[in-house]
Amino acid sequence: VRRIGVLTGGGDCPGLNAVIRAVVKTAIREYRLSVVGFENGFGGLIQNRARELTEADVAGILPRGGTILGTTNRDNPFSYPMIINGQKVFRDVSDRVVENINIHGIDALIIIGGDGSLTIGKELFEKKGLQVVGVPKTIDNDLSATDQTFGFDTALNTATEAIDKLHTTAESHHRVMILEVMGRYAGWIALESGIAGGADVILIPEIPYRIEKVIEKIIERRNLGKKFSLVVVAEGAKPLGGEMVIQRRVEDSFEPIRLGGIGNAVASQIEEGTGMETRVTVLGHLQRGGIPTAFDRILATRYGTGAVNLVMAGKFGEMVCLRTPHIMSVPLAEAVGELRLVPVDGDIVRTAKQVGISFGD
Ligand code: F6P
Numbered sequence: 001v002r003r004i005g006v007l008t009g010g011g012d013c014p015g016l017n018a019v020i021r022a023v024v025k026t027a028i029r030e031y032r033l034s035v036v037g038f039e040n041g042f043g044g045l046i047q048n049r050a051r052e053l054t055e056a057d058v059a060g061i062l063p064r065g066g067t068i069l070g071t072t073n074r075d076n077p078f079s080y081p082m083i084i085n086g087q088k089v090f091r092d093v094s095d096r097v098v099e100n101i102n103i104h105g106i107d108a109l110i111i112i113g114g115d116g117s118l119t120i121g122k123e124l125f126e127k128k129g130l131q132v133v134g135v136p137k138t139i140d141n142d143l144s145a146t147d148q149t150f151g152f153d154t155a156l157n158t159a160t161e162a163i164d165k166l167h168t169t170a171e172s173h174h175r176v177m178i179l180e181v182m183g184r185y186a187g188w189i190a191l192e193s194g195i196a197g198g199a200d201v202i203l204i205p206e207i208p209y210r211i212e213k214v215i216e217k218i219i220e221r222r223n224l225g226k227k228f229s230l231v232v233v234a235e236g237a238k239p240l241g242g243e244m245v246i247q248r249r250v251e252d253s254f255e256p257i258r259l260g261g262i263g264n265a266v267a268s269q270i271e272e273g274t275g276m277e278t279r280v281t282v283l284g285h286l287q288r289g290g291i292p293t294a295f296d297r298i299l300a301t302r303y304g305t306g307a308v309n310l311v312m313a314g315k316f317g318e319m320v321c322l323r324t325p326h327i328m329s330v331p332l333a334e335a336v337g338e339l340r341l342v343p344v345d346g347d348i349v350r351t352a353k354q355v356g357i358s359f360g361d
Contacts, residue, residue, distance in 0.1 A: 001131075001311055003034045005106040006053070008067040009041035009117030013137050013151030014292035015300035016067040019112050021058040022304025028055055031312055036104050037068075041113075042120060043075035046093055048100045062301075063291045076120055098128050107131060108311040114138035114149075115336055118319060122332040125317040133310045134319035134332050135303045139287055142186035145335035146321035150300040155182065155287040156192050159232075162283055163197025166230060174227035176218060176270050176278040180263030182287050183234035187342050189287065190234035191349070194357060200229045201358045203266065205236035206342045207349075209360025211266070215273035217358040222274070231270070233263050240361075259284050302327050 006023050008016050020037070027033040035053040038044035061068055074081070077097045079090040101109065108131040111121040118134045125132040136143045139155035159181045170177040179199075181189045187204020194202035201217055203209045218229045235257075260282040271278040292300065299322065306320040306327040318329040342349065349359070 001031075001033065001107040003036065003105050003107055004308070004311055005036045005038060005045075005050070005101065005104065005109040006069070007038040007041055007045060007109070007111060008069050008071045008137075009111060009113035009120070010071065010073055010137070011114070011139075012066050012071050012288055013139050013149075014065050014154035014288070014290060015150040015296040016069075016071070016112060016137065017058075017061040017064045018292060018297045018300035019135055019137075019150065019304040019307075020053070020068060021061050022301040023110055023308055024053050024058045025055060026305045026308040031308065033308075036106060040070040041072045041075055041117065042077055042097075043072055044069075045097050045100055046075060046077055046080060048096075048103065050100070050104060062297060065290045065292065073116070076116075078120065078123055094124065094128055097124065098130065101130060108133060108316065110135060110307045110311070112137050114140075115143060115339070118143075118332055119336045122317070122336055125332060131311070131316040132332070133307050133316060134335065135307050136319055136321060136335070139189065140183050140186055141188040142183075142339045142341065143335065144338040144340035145319065145330045147324050148299065148322050150296045150303060151288075151292070152188065153295040153299075154290065154292045155189055156196070157293055158287050158290065159189050159193035159283060160196040162281065162286075163193055163199060163230060163232065166281060167197070170228040170230055173277065176229045176231065176267075176274065176276050178231045178233060178263050178267045178270070178278065178280045180233045180235060180260060180280065180282045182259075182283070184236040184257070185339050185341065187234040187237070190232045190237070191342055191352065194232040195348070195352050195355075197230070197232070199232045199357060201231040201360060202352065203231070203233045203237035203262075203360055204342055205234055205238060206344050207359045207361050208238055208240040208242070210240050211269045211273065211360070213358060214266070214360040215270060217360075218270060218274050218276065222276070229276075231266065233266055235259055235262060237262055237266075
């Protein structure tokens with residue numbers, strides 16, 4: 001291996017730049033490789049938008065949020081949208097990816113992404129024979145094959161800080177404050193920020209809630225003289241027997257996910273049920289921005305270095321993962337498609353319940 005490629009795919013996430021920096025530094029310093037960065041995720045790989053990455057290009061980016069390479073949720077090479085005769089159609093353009101990889105003389109490709117991007121990586125490896133290595137990224141922390149994805153810790157701290165701030169205003173106004181956080185399928189951000197911030201109610205996708213139970217908890221607090229309450233809701237939380245209210249991303253479409261649906265729905269029901277003033281904060285993409293925490297910078301650096309080590313060991317079709325305290329690897333085929341959900345009877349939910357947090361169940 002002489003030359004490697006790298007790209008960032010899917011939603012952005014604090015720590016992406018730290019991974020890119022570690023890849024470039026390790027490749028150049030340790031193994032004397034050259035590195036090519038593809039721009040805007042798989043789009044750059046399809047349209048051949050690429051640039052050489054030197055140590056100068058990655059200088060100073062360790063603490064910066066976002067990604068110097070750009071990213072997008074679109075542009076799956078196996079199902080690429082194009083307009084033909086005024087009609088939007090999807091085509092397999094994966095041969096173009098192979099061509100562009102060859103044009104640049106790239107021997108191995110490091111894909112930094114979540115479940116969607118890593119699934120594409122797996123297919124490029126299996127169907128196109130590309131020498132791919134994956135790095136697990138998502139603020140949702142819902143990839144099963146690793147103890148933790150980078151980006152989660154930063155999002156968790158952002159959400160916890162928001163709860164701390166909501167606490168003081170809730171207390172002053174005797175209000176119920178609802179904080180809606182990200183987490184479509186897994187409630188890790190809601191669960192852990194809720195515990196860290198001392199929330200009274202946490203609603204997560206894994207535990208369907210009953211609004212009566214939530215109202216009961218708030219009234220019980222009021223009866224104890226606590227005139228305010230804090231509720232953390234994951235965007236994918238759903239009532240028992242009900243549906244998720246967020247718009248799901250339809251495969252291959254450009255439909256954005258609209259946040260705020262569940263937060264507002266829960267707020268009006270609580271206001272009606274308790275007669276207390278209720279306000280909603282939708283934390284949204286604040287959770288994806290900003291400087292990564294020290295934990296995420298370290299994890300991202302270990303993943304970046306680990307990915308280059310995997311390439312040099314010839315372990316293609318694998319993803320770096322954290323098996324605390326070690327950085328190890330796992331086949332992409334095992335890593336994708338399996339979401340790591342909050343175990344509903346697990347220790348952490350039990351702990352939360354034991355300190356009086358209600359899950360509305
Ligand atoms: O998967 C990461 C995530 O931040 C989810 O928590 C959220 O549902 C989604 O991305 C939002 O995507 P977009 O930025 O495309 O609206």
